[in-house]
Amino acid sequence: MEASRKLWDDCMSSDKFVAEPVTIITHGGREDKMLPNEKRIMQEDCSEEGTGPGVLTLTNMRIAFDKTEGRIADFSKRFVDSIFEARLDRVAEVSRQGRFIKTLGIKIRTDSGEKAFKFGVFNIGKWEKAIRKAMADYKDQ
Numbered sequence: 001m002e003a004s005r006k007l008w009d010d011c012m013s014s015d016k017f018v019a020e021p022v023t024i025i026t027h028g029g030r031e032d033k034m035l036p037n038e039k040r041i042m043q044e045d046c047s048e049e050g051t052g053p054g055v056l057t058l059t060n061m062r063i064a065f066d067k068t069e070g071r072i073a074d075f076s077k078r079f080v081d082s083i084f085e086a087r088l089d090r091v092a093e094v095s096r097q098g099r100f101i102k103t104l105g106i107k108i109r110t111d112s113g114e115k116a117f118k119f120g121v122f123n124i125g126k127w128e129k130a131i132r133k134a135m136a137d138y139k140d141q
Contacts (some may be wrong), residue, residue: 007140035061042130043128049103049118051083056119058127062087064104065117084108088138094131096124104128 034040042058045068054067064085070077086108093107103118104127121127 003120013069034059038062041134042127043086044123047120049120053090054080054083056127057123058086058130058134063091063131063134065119084115088131088135091131091135094128094135096128106131 011044017099037058038061040057040059042056044051044056046056047053048056048065051065051067053070054065057064057066062085065083067080067083068077070079090109091106092109092114094104095105097103097105097118101120104121104124106117106119108115108117119127
């Protein structure tokens with residue numbers, strides 16, 4: 001928990017995130033605060049190679065992955081921890097990875113180096129294109 005909090009602090013340190021979040025979005029019973037000019041682009045239940053199942057969210061300002069746990073008996077799901085949340089200018093690389101089993105690879109720049117994540121999303125090409133477009137639009141702001 002402490003390691004993910006440090007990663008979150010490293011990724012979010014910037015003067016672009018000075019405004020107080022006001023808008024609330026929900027996914028799977030979780031409330032997430034967004035900035036006034038922030039809009040959700042994509043969100044998907046997926047799995048990260050190192051941490052397991054969770055929800056990957058892309059907005060016009062950041063990308064985030066939150067770990068979830070669920071029970072099959074009553075189909076309930078709850079959010080456990082925020083694994084990472086990074087501004088789009090902190091994304092170093094977005095790529096397709098794997099020969100037989102394809103994954104979406106994302107590298108995040110932090111103050112202590114780069115951290116790599118691999119996601120098993122449904123449509124890798126769509127995610128890759130959306131992240132690259134959001135990164136380009138973010139740089140123009």
